[in-house]
Amino acid sequence: MPKTSNFINKLRNSGLRPTKQRIKICEVLFNEEKTFHFTINDLVKKIKSETSDKISLATVYNTVHAFRKKEYLKEISIDSNQSYFDTNIKDHHHFFDTSKNKLIDIDNKDVGPIKINKSIPGKKIKSVEVLVKIEDQ
Amino acid sequence: MPKTSNFINKLRNSGLRPTKQRIKICEVLFNEEKTFHFTINDLVKKIKSETSDKISLATVYNTVHAFRKKEYLKEISIDSNQSYFDTNIKDHHHFFDTSKNKLIDIDNKDVGPIKINKSIPGKKIKSVEVLVKIEDQ
DNA sequence: AATCCACATTAAAATCGTTCTAAACTATTT
């Protein structure tokens, strides 16, 4: 299947029309063989380096958030004043390198089963995420 | 031991002079019998409701961050557009109620041991935090 | 207890990430 039609599917599925700008964003996000982490700023830089077309910040924000809502992207919370996103949408955990401010994936298989011996009435567990902060030895 | 001298110790230990404003902040933070979660905004509101003295935002930020550096407060990562703090500084984990946007402590004893079968050369683990997102059943 | 100075406080301005707005533009439908 050609990649572009895959991008168009993702966009349509997210309630967005497949425009030139949005397809460019898809290329940057989903053409990689490996998954990666990024901030909006990283993404804008990458787009600028790959194309001479201008894509406004607002378009990037809108598109990324539409993808996040449809879970084509995962948002990751670290204590920072910036949103991090992950193109790896499978359930997994993270190292956060506190000296370089960089995220590193931890595959689900590399974390032992997590037992939560407490429950909240009327609530069910939606996700269990482990964040391992690391620092220089 | 009188609480005020305890506050003065905390402040001095954090490299801060015990001023009237800072002691007021300590009263709000450390006089509670139970620990609690707050944002800077929550804290400012609480201070305003308890005293007629004005304490500027900058002072609150400075003091909270000094306490965080000395680990008299813990910073918690959930969503990136606001910092949450916790007066419970013991190692522990959290539920995050996604419908009410509220944090709930999970005592360390209520989470089984977490095994991380991956390491990063030159780095050591600083902390392991579990965030359990919950939703209505 | 008066002096002094490094540190504190403050209101206001600056900053930074993010969201909103309103006008211009483009695709799709009639």
Added chain:
DNA sequence: AAATAGTTTAGAACGATTTTAATGTGGATT
């Protein structure tokens, strides 16, 4: 082709946080 609905854009607005620069204060020193 006209009408409609959705898009893009630059720039303004926003909210949390940090910085600034002027003024005030704790507490060590005399």
